Amino acid sequence: MTEKIGFAAPTRQPKVLPSKTRRLAILLFLAYSSLITLFQGVQNILLPPVVQRLAPDAKVSTMALLATLASVTTVIALFAGGAVSDRTRSRWGRRTPSLVLSWLAGVILMPVMGIAGSVTLLAVAMPLLWFALNYYQSVLLAALPDRIPENELGFASAAVGLGAPVGIFCGVNLAAFASNVLVGYILLAIPFTILTWALVLLEPEGPSVDMSVPPRQPMSLITLLAQFSSVRDRNFALALASRFLMFLCYFSVSGYMFYIVQDYVGAAKTPFGNAATGVSILLSVMTVTWLVVTLGSGYFADRIRRTALVVALASFGAAIVTMLPAASPNWPVMLVFALGIGLTFGAYFVLDLKLAILVLPAPETAGRDLGILLAAGSAPGVISPVIAASIIEGGGYPALFFFGAAVAALAGVCAILIRIVR
Template identity: 45%
Template sequence: MSDAPSTVSQRRVVALLLPAAAAMTSLYQGIQQILLPAQIEAIDATAKISNLGIAATASSVAAVIGLLAGGAISDRTWGRWGRRTPSLVVAAIVSAVLALAMGASSALGPLVFFYSALWFSANYYQGALTAILPDRISVERRGVGSAVLALAIPIGVVIGVNVAAQTSRPVAYAVLAGLFLMGMAALVLFAPEPAAPPRPRAAERLKIDVVAGVLGFVASFRSRDFALAFVSRALMFFSVFTVSGYTYYILQDHIGVEALPGRNLQHGVSTLVTIQMVLCLLSAAVGGWLADRWRRPKLFVGASAIGMAFALAVPIISPTWPAMIVLEVFLGLFFGAYLAVDLALMSLVLPDRESEGRDMAILAVATSAPQILAPLIAAAMIGLFGYPFLFVFGAATALLSGIVVFFIKSVR
């Protein structure tokens, strides 16, 4: 936690992290789940799977760079506005502008460009935002803070996919951009950071040493538990993104539009995502409280990952609309419990207190890095083996994620 005294209660900081993170998630998911696949299909329906893979891969590279930059640069920021606030404000404004530009794109080139730029700026924002957890929240309340950030995910997903499904494309992009700005504004205005004086180690911070910076990132992985947490998290999000990134096309081509209620593809996607996220919300609320009470975050994270592996086996057995509903029910329960405790566990394995923002950003890369490879892997698997193999891969990586986390020694 930052050494700077805070004039704002931790309870208020935690409460206002919720709208800031939820608005960010609504932007991500409204675009990823509905708006982007629909735009790509409208441009070239015959090449939609490969084009979605290209767009997702390009944007994910930008996202990883943005996450690292947001954490590291906000670590190096000081002044009357605090360490994280300048990054949050600039990144949110840039993201809103890019979202509007993306909504106006009708050709693949500009769409991929604006999508990648948006993912850089939004992930830069995320890198600074997640650093608030170790920066301003004490270890004793870290579980509650993690649970609030976890609750923001299902809330944001439900808002994002329903805005995207129920409104026209330009309106959806405008609403999501506006929500992003409002979430940021609520946090920085009503839970302002204390002034951040330069740290002794950062007196020469304007003279950026690129080599030293790279070595600093690599040094974090000398911590065994940090490295294991990174691997476990990366495996989990390989599982999540490989399947969820193609939900739109799974329903369209594998389950079949004629099998969906009302034969409405966009409503089918929003229904599945809403079911998962409502249950995720309930599970996260209970999971965060229990993890703080029992102080066993590793057990919660590992068991939840293994539970997700079994849930992902359901559509392999029965590729039907009811099976997809069953999948989303169990994914919601297990993923909610996972998310409620995941960030708390991550924050407890950070190796360097003075580089918490950088190290949290590195762990956040374990969320975004799979997005680089998942679209390519998914597209290849669909082409070679068909849609069912997506679920096989997802189940296997979730199971491995749960196994790896139990090898962390410093956390129960």
């Protein structure tokens, strides 16, 4: 018996041949990889040294400010991308117009980030760039409930999940070896452009002109809150909470990885005595492990009957490995930490994406509701910089690792309470 999703699969998408589904999944993987390449290259490599140069005495608080501003626009974009594209009717489909427009906005804003010479300009450009890229993400992933049959959902989720480690690996290495910041942004924009258009042209979406459009309602606080009515569904609410807590763990620690390596471990203790290279090595170890786990998860994802349980176990595993660096600030422990995060988040990311789709309440609002779940994974970015900065100032980096472990364990508790009808 298979896990039963929140709405009947035949009303969600037409039947398609496995070969066509798998081609679409591969193109989604490539486009998603290019998106993660951008995020990781900017956040982990290109941005921290610029912030350190522009605000040397306030680098932690400045990074917190930029991350908070960007995260606010991220949450709005993830919700808006799904909601707007749900209502879009065109000869190119519901999602494609939004996908192309958000790609265009992204490639225009990247050079602006590359030439930014002040914190003020960064504080304007980065939130706008993050809005465009996360709008793109919401629209891109809406193809899963729209166009992937239930019996291929695990494979497609694994393919998209594979995009995370591949994107991290490509992003940190492309950016780390760029001759300057502007060149780094250009290098990151090239695969994003090529792979976006490969998806649009090689696997075009069907027209949506004949689909019914829900009637528009006057904007008010009541109608705005009604957009979140899906949260009343128990499984949806638990999945939302689990995802929020798990990514709160991830963002709290990874958002300060550059400074953890430089100030906690010590750049001199890393290979080549360079913090940026140390971060690149750690993220490469994490992503290679993530890659291997994702490939294995892809095989079992469509056969697992207890998706929520496995998601919970991955969360508990992440809690354990996140505590390790608190014990000793040395390079070998950080390598073990990176290996463990790759293992646990690799399994979590694939199966949590499948779980998110399984708990979607209705096909008409699949993009909106998936956007809400995606926002739950990005919303921690709004509060994690402030929380992490406060924890670092009050208890140092060990306290930050303990905090991350605690919220990951709570994420596991929420996941284990989800009950999918069989």
